[in-house]
Amino acid sequence: QKEVEQNSGPLSVPEGAIASLNCTYSDRGSQSFFWYRQYSGKSPELIMSIYSNGDKEDGRFTAQLNKASQYVSLLIRDSQPSDSATYLCAPGGYGQNFVFGPGTRLSVLP
Amino acid sequence: GAVVSQHPSRVICKSGTSVKIECRSLDFQATTMFWYRQFPKQSLMLMATSNEGSKATYEQGVEKDKFLINHASLTLSTLTVTSAHPEDSSFYICSASPGNGEKLFFGSGTQLSVL
Numbered sequence: 734q735k736e737v738e739q740n741s742g743p744l745s746v747p748e749g750a751i752a753s754l755n756c757t758y759s760d761r762g763s764q765s766f767f768w769y770r771q772y773s774g775k776s777p778e779l780i781m782s783i784y785s786n787g788d789k790e791d792g793r794f795t796a797q798l799n800k801a802s803q804y805v806s807l808l809i810r811d812s813q814p815s816d817s818a819t820y821l822c823a824p825g826g827y828g829q830n831f832v833f834g835p836g837t838r839l840s841v842l843p
Numbered sequence: 844g845a846v847v848s849q850h851p852s853r854v855i856c857k858s859g860t861s862v863k864i865e866c867r868s869l870d871f872q873a874t875t876m877f878w879y880r881q882f883p884k885q886s887l888m889l890m891a892t893s894n895e896g897s898k899a900t901y902e903q904g905v906e907k908d909k910f911l912i913n914h915a916s917l918t919l920s921t922l923t924v925t926s927a928h929p930e931d932s933s934f935y936i937c938s939a940s941p942g943n944g945e946k947l948f949f950g951s952g953t954q955l956s957v958l
Contacts, residue, residue, distance in 0.1 A: 767946050776849075776936045776952040777887070821887075825945035831877050831938075835886040 736760070737822050742838040752809040754837050756822030759803070765825035766798060766805045771836065772818045781807060782825075812841040845871050845941045849950025856927055857958055864922045864953045866937030872917035873939035877947070878910075881934045893920040927957045 736759045746752045756766075765784045769777040783789045783796040783805065795808040809816055821836040846869040856862055866876055876893040891912055892900040899912035909931075911923040920939075924931055934954050938947040 765945055769947075769949075771887075774934075776949040777938075777947075779946055779948065782946055823947075831892070831947065832889050833887045 737824060737834055739820075739822055739834055739837045741835045743840050744837055745840045745842055746812050748812060748814060748841055748843050750812050750841075752812045752816065752839055752841065754807040754809075754820050754822075754839065756805045756807075757803055758805070758822075758824050760824060761800075761803060763824035766796070767823050767825055768794075768796060768807045769821040769823065769833075769836075770818045771821060777821060777833075809839075812839075814841050814843050817841045845869075845939075845948045847937065847939050847948045847950045849937050849953060851953060852951060853954045853956075855956045855958065858928050859926055862924045862927055862955060864924075864935055864937070864955075866920045866922070866939070866950050868918045868939045868941070868948075871939075871941035873920075873941065874917065876914060876920040876937055876939045878912065878920075878922050879936045879938065881936065883934075887936065890922075895920075924955065927955070929957045931955065932957045 738757045768781040770780045771777040781796045783798045786798050786800050789796045793810045797806045817840050819836040819838045821833050848867045850865050874895050878890045879887045880890050881887050889902050890905045893912045893914040895914045895917050901907045914920040934952050936952045937950040
């Protein structure tokens with residue numbers, strides 16, 4: 734079973750700051766990772782995918798993957814109150830069990 | 844991105860009735876769909892994996908006779924909550940993957956309230 738660990742938070746950052754969300758995983762065989770965002774009362778939505786070591790940028794979001802350290806992170810630049818949500822990290826690949834952890838609750842303070 | 848449609852978005856029913864929730868993949872075929880339940884301020888809990896043309900696989904502790912899952916086609920899975928009780932009140936969410944079981948696309952969820 735592929736497991737991930739995230740700090741459940743809440744992580745509070747001021748508006749305009751960089752929010753850093755971290756995730757470690759147990760399965761060295763995991764080849765892909767996904768970040769989902771869930772607003773309160775809504776279903777999750779996919780916001781980032783990353784398959785290779787290094788950084789992947791998409792607008793204000795940057796995903797970072799370090800397979801050697803079994804670590805993946807999500808940086809949100811210029812954080813906005815609308816970014817306040819729970820962020821879920823999930824590995825992909827064959828055998829992914831699609832079981833999510835509690836995620837990290839982010840609160841961006843105006 | 845791929846679209847997963849879930850209906851109804853909200854349902855209120857009396858205790859003892861059954862409720863059916865539909866989950867459709869609109870622009871891709873989904874051999875496998877997933878059903879989750881989420882109580883307020885808690886994590887998503889995987890209830891079952893729905894497989895087209897075969898029986899669903901239920902997670903430990905989920906009553907298969909109470910939560911009936913049917914995956915009759917590659918684009919439609921249904922979850923029926925039978926003889927619903929107030930403790931079944933929750934947010935039910937389906938999801939599907941268009942490819943090889945990697946990224947998931949979620950339906951908008953169904954808020955079930957059992958009176």
